[in-house]
Amino acid sequence: MTETVETRATDDLPEVLPYDPFDPAFHSDPYATYNRLRATGGSVIPTGAGVAVLGYQDVHAVLRNPHLGRGEGAGYQDTLIPTPDGLRPAVMFMDPPDHTRIRALVNKAFTPRATERLRQPAEELAARLVAEAAEETAAHGSVDLTSTLFRPLGAGVLNILVGVPEKYLAQCIEYANDAGRGLDPAYTLSADALADRLKARDGYVEIAQELIAERRAQPVDDLMSELVLAEQDGERLNEIELLTTVANIFLAGFSAPQAAMGLAALSLLSHPDQLAWYRAHPEEAAGSVEELMRYDSAVQLINRTALADTEVGGVPVRAGDEVFMLLGAANRDPEAYEDADRLDLTRRGTRNLGFGHGIHYCVAAPIAKLVIEVVLDALVRYDVELVTQNPPTNGALAIRSLAELPVRVRPRTGA
Numbered sequence: 001m002t003e004t005v006e007t008r009a010t011d012d013l014p015e016v017l018p019y020d021p022f023d024p025a026f027h028s029d030p031y032a033t034y035n036r037l038r039a040t041g042g043s044v045i046p047t048g049a050g051v052a053v054l055g056y057q058d059v060h061a062v063l064r065n066p067h068l069g070r071g072e073g074a075g076y077q078d079t080l081i082p083t084p085d086g087l088r089p090a091v092m093f094m095d096p097p098d099h100t101r102i103r104a105l106v107n108k109a110f111t112p113r114a115t116e117r118l119r120q121p122a123e124e125l126a127a128r129l130v131a132e133a134a135e136e137t138a139a140h141g142s143v144d145l146t147s148t149l150f151r152p153l154g155a156g157v158l159n160i161l162v163g164v165p166e167k168y169l170a171q172c173i174e175y176a177n178d179a180g181r182g183l184d185p186a187y188t189l190s191a192d193a194l195a196d197r198l199k200a201r202d203g204y205v206e207i208a209q210e211l212i213a214e215r216r217a218q219p220v221d222d223l224m225s226e227l228v229l230a231e232q233d234g235e236r237l238n239e240i241e242l243l244t245t246v247a248n249i250f251l252a253g254f255s256a257p258q259a260a261m262g263l264a265a266l267s268l269l270s271h272p273d274q275l276a277w278y279r280a281h282p283e284e285a286a287g288s289v290e291e292l293m294r295y296d297s298a299v300q301l302i303n304r305t306a307l308a309d310t311e312v313g314g315v316p317v318r319a320g321d322e323v324f325m326l327l328g329a330a331n332r333d334p335e336a337y338e339d340a341d342r343l344d345l346t347r348r349g350t351r352n353l354g355f356g357h358g359i360h361y362c363v364a365a366p367i368a369k370l371v372i373e374v375v376l377d378a379l380v381r382y383d384v385e386l387v388t389q390n391p392p393t394n395g396a397l398a399i400r401s402l403a404e405l406p407v408r409v410r411p412r413t414g415a
Helices: 024-028 030-041 056-062 074-078 098-107 112-116 119-140 145-162 166-178 191-217 223-229 239-253 256-269 272-280 282-295 365-379
Strands: 044-046 050-053 081-083 086-088 301-306 310-312 315-317 322-326 382-386 406-411
Touching: 024 030, 050 056, 050 315, 056 310, 056 322, 081 191, 081 239, 098 239, 112 365, 119 145, 119 365, 119 406, 145 166, 145 223, 145 239, 145 256, 145 365, 145 406, 166 191, 191 223, 191 239, 223 239, 239 256, 256 272, 256 282, 256 365, 256 382, 272 282, 282 365
Parallel strands: 050 322
Antiparallel strands: 044 050, 081 086, 301 322, 310 315, 382 406
């Protein structure tokens, strides 16, 4: 277990959440904890700070409740980005009406065309990286897919999308490692982990400022230029809004895809029957990815603050209370999914909550799904054997991510 899991800045967090999020057993298998909580406490559990929400329908309702928003509590302060005008929030951490206006402009850049133009270069990069992983296996007996496949593929796709200069790519990947617990509350981090996160945030802001200036002077065919040029009802993003948006894309885009790819690959490789089905039904890849993301959610925990007195699942919530949504638990809710703890790639219907819902539904969800599909399609062309069934995670509370995924990658025999 990493130092960031063992070291905490406060002993109060177990009262905020209904479980000990620093327990190594929890990080190994959070779903056993969720099932125990559901059996003893129900789908909405009061805590010392507000409530924790485990039920699918209750999380769905929270994400649509106008009385539950970002607010300006401790969690909000953790998300602020430094700008020339002081600390400012990114759009994903805003409430209406500012969120509504800026999100409409950002949506104009995240188009289906922007997503689909990533597919071919992403497929080519994934194929090359998996082939290199096979060479590494032949030379050394095994290979870590987190460092050799998931990180460079995630960074490469973001580079194609945004146009990060080559001179910054290695630095951005390093920042992504430092910001691995970027959405965790600051009071859960050690002093070193918090310093690393702030260093990564400030580094991304510096790179974003340079790129924005370049695209203003000379637009090209990439997402960054589309954000600079996006216009609705005569309005465009101002310099501060652009800066916080681009910095947030970096903060999320270099770490979250790595997490989702790793968990999906581990789940698929851990279930030989589902792996065989995936290979036999490549036309069903999109639905398979949806189920893999439900089964082991990269985003485990998000929160809202009560902006006014309200209720969640019949439990009163007062203004200022925190509402912690356990998305991993909601995605395994037996009331929403039959045999919820079973991975079933033929499952269709109820959408997983890993990308949120309502006005804050992740604008980059189609890109994330495409990247997972691309990496799995590249992997299943080989025989991939897990070295361990229980690889270590990074110990984060909000985004569950593998610290490493050691495997053996070999050319397929009898394919």
